[in-house]
Amino acid sequence: MDLFDILEKRASVRSFRDDPLTGEQVATLLHAAERAPTAGNLQDYSIVLVTCLDLKAKLAELCWKQPFIKKAPLFMIFNIDQHRSSLWIERSGGRKVFDGPTGFARSFMDIGIASENVVLAAESLGLGSVYIAIVAGAARSIRQLLGYPPLVVPVLGLCVGWPDKRPQPKPRLPLRAIVHRDRYQDFSGEEIDRIYGARESAWKQANPQGLTLPDGRIVKSLSQWTTLGHYGGDIVAQWDEEFVEAIREAGFRFE
Ligand SMILES: Cc1cc2nc3c(=O)[nH]c(=O)nc-3n(C[C@H](O)[C@H](O)[C@H](O)COP(=O)(O)O)c2cc1C
DSSP, X not given: OOHHHHHHHOOOOOOBOSOOOOHHHHHHHHHHHHTSOOXXXXXXXXXXXXXXXXXXXXXXXXXXXXXXXXXXSEEXXXXXXXXXXXXXXXXXXXXXXXXXXXXXXXXXXXXHHHHHHHHHHHHHXXXXXXXXXXXXXXXXXXXXXXXXXXXXXXXXXXXXXXXXXXXXXXXXXXXXXXXXXXXXXXXXXXXXXXXXXXXXXXXXXXXXXXXXXXXXXXXOSHHHIXXXXXXXXXXXXXXXXXXXXXXXHHTOOOO
């Protein structure tokens, strides 16, 4: 399939058949990852491939109980990784400079780029995938579970497998929401209403009475549902805390 066909048709897949991937397919995905641009050509990230059912079940539990993590034949965990290159630097008389915020950010950017290469390669093989960001919110537990050394922090997961159902591509915001020309053009309240209008209307059409939260409050807009319902309670604060702790434990300097 042409790249632009893939970009048009791709949608996150959350329902997978049991069939495993072949070694050759996994090798193709990994080759796509390693061909991605990488800052300084350092490849300061790592990927843990998880296929063991028991481990996938534990990871699914840690990552907001998302069942497709267990069901997907392959769960890839992308890690910020300054460990391997720090060993190299130490052994050959280099200087330890990448354990601070920009080294961390550089690895994060590498991961975004490499993982999306995997997503597109998977599509071209007829596979489907879904990212799992909550890996970052379970980073301490995952570091322990998988025996990570210092300077390695898991930040992104990717479930890959044969789609059971292929969802329709989701609409995006109008382009003017994300594109600014020459300078940042800030938004008026009316522009924000226009930009998010289609999403809010679709949500209101699907939930004309609003939705009742577990604590009895009623939410009446998509933004309320997203922040008070879907990501409600103190779940985001818990993820934030766990992520910051994992970064500290791994020995990154952020002060
Ligand atoms: C960084 C990142 C993290 C994501 N984390 C999750 C996740 O934990 N669970 C999930 O079901 N989907 C996750 N997704 C998928 C998004 O929900 C999805 O990309 C978005 O709704 C747009 O839909 P589409 O991918 O079908 O176009 C994530 C996507 C990205 C890019």
